[in-house]
Amino acid sequence: MVGGPTKGTEFRPVSFNTPKPLFPLAGQPMVHHPISACKRMPNLAQVFLIGFYEDREFALYVSSISNELKVPVRYLKEDKPHGSAGALYYFRDLIMEDAPSHIFLLNCDVCCSFPLPDMLEAHRGSGGIGTLLVIKVSAESANKFGELVADPITKELLHYTEKPETFVSDLINCGVYVFTPKIFGAIQEVSTHREDRANLRQVSSFEALQSATRSLPTDFVRLDQDILSPLAGKKQLYTYETMDFWEQIKTPGMSLKCSALYLSQFRFTSPHLLASGDGSKSATIIGDVYVHPSAKIHPTAKIGPNVSISANVRIAAGVRLISCIILDDVEIKENAVVMHAIVGRKSSIGRWSRAQAEGDYNAKLGITILGEAVTVEDEVVVTNSIVLPNKTLNVSVQEDIIL
Template identity: 85%
Template sequence: MGSSEERVVAVIMVGGPTKGTRFRPLSLNIPKPLFPLAGQPMVHHPISACKKIPNLAQIYLVGFYEEREFALYVSSISNELKVPVRYLREDKPHGSAGGLYNFRDLIMEDSPSHIFLLNCDVCCSFPLPEMLEAHRTYGGMGTILVIKVSAESASQFGELVADPDTNELLHYTEKPETFVSDRINCGVYVFTPEIFTAIQDVSSQRKDRANLRRISSFEALQSATRSLPTDFVRLDQDILSPLAGKKQLYTYETMDFWEQIKTPGMSLKCSGLYLAQFRFTSPHLLAGGDGSKTATIVDDVYIHPSAKVHPTAKIGPNVSISANARIGPGARLICCIILDDVEIMENAVVIHSIVGWKSSIGRWSRVQASFLLYFSWHDTSVICYFPNALFFNQYPDNVTKAGIIFCNICNTIIISVTCLTLC
């Protein structure tokens, strides 16, 4: 164990509005890190995990969003966890490592012995105390959380090779064209402050190369020789790859769940993973009910205290219901996220869908997604919005707006998740 006087800080990269376009339309109303998964903002899950780190002094959120967009949440979570949380806004892109280096003076204010670096759009159990303990045992500059995946999917991530006995990182390559390993980078790290020296070295080398190129103006114009800005440093290509095999970096493998949250469909899956985790970490957040005085609850379900759910409704598994939602009699909800101020009327069915803020699902409506789903209409309809719709039609009725995306040849939906929002 480390000394009780040692201090640790955590940095969570939250991105910005120019990033995460695959998460639309859900990120059009609020910043992606504040989108609720299992009833809590996405960024809340890594923040809560950081709270378990021994001797945690500070949590920093680094991103491109306007400070006002995070002000209320940062204040609220700081009071809730009794740990200072601070949002730091980047003035321009610096890269995953450059962004850390840009705020090095603030990060080092508490003279931390270790610095955690996490990506907000990662869903996992975040075994941070275990990582820290392993990192101290290894004695290197950094430790990377890794997981084993299928050989087919590995190329979508950073693949790595580690020594099976010492766990030293021997080789790292980002999204290789050919198979390297079925172990991938999870986007969760712990470093000593030496990481800042490593980042500075990259910037200095890049500056030296840029000065040499000025000798030939023709060479400087060639795309093959153009360099990145000296203060733009990528953690994967510029730090992990060069330091692999130099007894500086090590790995810690998790056997638990891990996913990236890049699309609306993945947010639905990750919400379910966090709900399942609540059984062990936060059982008080899970709803219960047997259908007598309260709704029938199946497996893992979160219901906000302000939501109103009729006793004859049946909810679950994998359902998250947000603030001020109203679930009518006989409604059936399976594998879905219901956002703030949504109304689901009597006997409506919602399956594998995300129902957006202030939307309304009419009586006897059915909202469901599958690869080939036939949609039967009743006296009401719903609105389904997708950025690249094949076909969009509107139906005047008692729902706020109505429409469904079809293939206009076979009248089928050919998507894997339904997002319901107000256009």
């Protein structure tokens, strides 16, 4: 599930020119991580990306990832938002083309290790129609998510409530599911039930107007409120708890944190993607760093930990990079420092300049963001600030949003 341009507004300004699912984390588009996890499943038939971005925005990525992973990846554009369960149902004929025994549903803006084989094994043992990935979080943060109660022995989902006002449980829904095709019947029931209710509503025109604004379209079905909550406690849905990392990627600050999580995961899954260097013939690399093969980096630069460098980046002598995402075609000149920051495509950072922040991933100005084609001139310091695209900074700024 990749959503659409009306979603992810908190992700601006980095999503102005790149759909959020294609924003790079650890050097790979956000959506690449769940797709790679699917690829590790034996007998994988197809990967569908479902959303309401324009087809052209995904065309290039879909063709390159299909070739790279040797698995068919297709982008399916909704005619309008149908909700996560509704979208699944809307494309049910295409999804069932290969008569799959199981269907994984993954949300693109989730960062985790995607333990799909373990989930499938647990799901097969339960005999239900679906299993959802869950994780324990602090009691203070639980109400930002879907909270749930599961049987400690059987792992059956007993109760589910989306973002409750009072504390229910410290177990939350991770937005990763495996279903049998029976899920389509459950979604259809919700739609049919809604249609029946709409037809039965023989009330005065004023009441009808009020209830019409309250009721959802029959083909808009949310997975959490419309499927998980009603099916909880009916021996239909089960849970699989992950002990690994999990985050939701709602803001650019969180993308920097998640990039670090994926980079550290590469040590176990894809060590060949991590850069190395000791400062003699190539730059000094500290910790987990991804460098695109086309990037040019001076041997006296010092990079890491948690740095991701995209295509055609040029990094001059004496540069220091810490905890940052550098996008395509960026130039960083001599002795500049970038720390806890995202540097947009085609931007330039001058000599002895700094783009830096304190690295509070949850705060609005906790990281510094330079939008596309921003020029920071020599000896300018940008601290805890957001700079919108196509700006030139010739004076230092602190805790500011440059429009």
